[in-house]
Ligand SMILES: Nc1ncnc2c1ncn2[C@@H]1O[C@H](COP(=O)(O)OP(=O)(O)OP(=O)(O)O)[C@@H](O)[C@H]1O
C-alpha cells in the first residue's frame with residue numbers, strides 16, 4: 001500500500017536570514033493536518049519567523065532571504081510562478097498585535113472576501129456571520145456590526161482578527177502568540193475558539209506559555225536559537241522530552 005501522508009505543511013531544510021543574521025537554521029518539520037501544533041521556545045528563538053515563512057510574509061521586509069522549501073499539500077510555496085496571494089489566502093496569519101482596520105466590524109470581516117471578488121450583500125452577510133460565530137464573537141457584536149472595530153475591547157479585537165482571517169476560508173491558521181497582552185478571561189475565550197477551530201483547520205500557534213501549549217496543542221515543536229530541537233506529540237514532549245534543552249525549557253530551567 002502506498003503510504004498516505006497527513007502532513008499539511010512540510011518544511012525542508014528551511015533557513016531564513018535577515019541580512020547577515022540567520023534566524024532559522026535548516027528546519028525540517030512536518031505540520032500534521034487537522035491538528036494544533038504549538039511552536040515554543042524563548043524570545044528570539046525564531047517562532048514568529050517560522051510562522052511568517054509558512055505564508056511568505058517574511059518577504060514583506062527588505063533584505064530577507066529564505067532558503068529551502070515549504071510544501072503546502074506537496075507544492076513548494078517558494079517555487080517560481082506561485083500565486084503568493086493565493087498562498088496567503090490558504091494559509092492565514094494572525095499576528096501578535098492583531099490590529100483591526102479603522103473600519104466597521106462588518107467591513108473588517110468582509111475585507112478579504114471583497115478583495116477576492118465577492119460583492120453580493122447577502123453572501124457577504126453570510127460570510128461575516130459565519131466567521132464571527134466561529135471566532136466566538138457573534139453574540140457580542142451582532143447588534144453593532146456597523147460600529148467601528150476600534151471601539152472593541154482588546155480581547156474582542158483579537159477575536160475580530162481571527163474572524164477576519166477565517167472569512168477567506170483558509171486551510172491553515174497561523175496564530176502568533178494568542179495570549180499576548182490579554183487578560184485571563186480573554187485568553188480562556190480565545191483558547192476555547194482554538195480548540196473548536198482545530199477540528200476543522202490545521203493550526204500552528206507560536207506561544208511563550210507552556211500552560212497554553214499544554215492546553216490547546218496536539219504537537220509541540222521546540223525551537224532554540226533558530227534550530228528545531230524537538231518535535232512530537234504534546235503529551236510525549238511534556239512527559240519525556242528527548243533533548244536536555246527541551247527539558248530545561250519546559251521545566252523552567254533556562255541554562
Ligand atoms: N525583520 C527582522 N529584521 C531583522 N531581524 C529580525 C527580524 N525579525 C526577527 N529578527 C530576529 O530574528 C530572531 C528571531 O526572531 P523572532 O521574532 O522570529 O523570534 P520569536 O521566537 O518570535 O521571539 P518572541 O518570543 O520574542 O516573539 C531574533 O534574533 C530577532 O531579533
Ligand SMILES: [Mg+2]
Nearest residue numbers: 047048049206
Ligand atoms: Mg514572536
